[in-house]
Amino acid sequence: MEQIILGWALSGIKNIFAPKSSRILRVLLVNFGRDWDERELASEARVSNGLAHYVCKTLVELGFAARNAQNRIVLADPLRLLKRWASNHLYDRMNKFLDYFTFEREIERLVVKFAGLDFKYAFCGLVGAWLVAPYVRPVDIHLYVPSESVAREIAERFKLNPTPMGGNVKFILPYDGGVFYGVQNVQGVKVVSNVQLFVDLYNFPARGEEASSQILELMLKEWKLKREARKIV
Template sequence: PRLIIASSAISFTNHSFFGFIEETGSGKNLKIRLKKAEQLLKEWSKNYTYQKNKIRNFYSMDDVEVSERKLNDYFKENQISYAFSLTSGASRVAPFLRYKRIFAYVNNNINRIAKDLNLKEVSTGSNISFLEPYDEGVFYYLQEVNGVKVVSDIQLYLDLRGYMKRGEEAAEFLLERRLRKQW
């Protein structure tokens, strides 16, 4: 999995893949491992923004906690591919920020979701943002936290780095608390 993610990262940077992998052994004993994972992730984040996805903003009268529960239940009941990210994802895996806006990647059916849940599409003052992914990679290595799907820690880091409202701090918190432990 790390090499798949690494190859995606390389496509976003101007670096050679071979600067980030290390080979040991040969033949059947050949092992390839990712080295400089943190450096690769930081380079990737310089060339990535969640805003490249199509973002549709909505308003709900419910508070964030109630809205997230309703969305999660709706997604499951209707078998809709989804994953919470940014503030909504970080609050579950590495709580650092208080937030009033929900972010969820959703593959399709946004008009139906909005209609069924009585969400109003708005240009300002949104408290729910659906991100239509330009790439299916956001759904790779999803994690489930208390029955809620969240993007992978790497995807969450990338999304947070580009989030203006203390996102960079939250990304660094995630890096310290979770990602470095995996390397």
């Protein structure tokens, strides 16, 4: 894995992929095509104005972003930024996993039960990718939750049994709450943004790279449409 050394020799910030800093990257990538005032960006990402300023400064110096005629921040090279972030991200090491077991033989039977569930959660990993772009069929369910108490409540609702390891339902306490930004509704259930799916799956074993490539295709199509729309305007 590439060493995270971005910014050491720059006047901006040392690590644009740190949890709080990456909130800004996520906002920019999820909303590709939009320009931002630094304070707007800080508010949207829920970080300090100072952090937003230094992250933006580093992004510009590295060629990932630029300033337009109104001095607003715009992404200049989203694909390179996305891949650089993903290459420095280890989903299975950065998060805390809580293992549970379901006797449901078909994963989708449990997934559909989440429709309308009034809890904060978001499917991620292979099951999230499968919901967005059915390609790699998952053998277990991964979902982000904000706390262990929420995991327990959902487990009780669906009669899931806790297990020390090897569960087929994994509640994930995220490395940062920013993972919930841009959550999308897919088939009535909540799934993390395509940006988060790609970043999480890029270095994930068990066909994660294959699944991430399908998500990337979707994003590239979306970005192309946004670029074309800007030209028309």
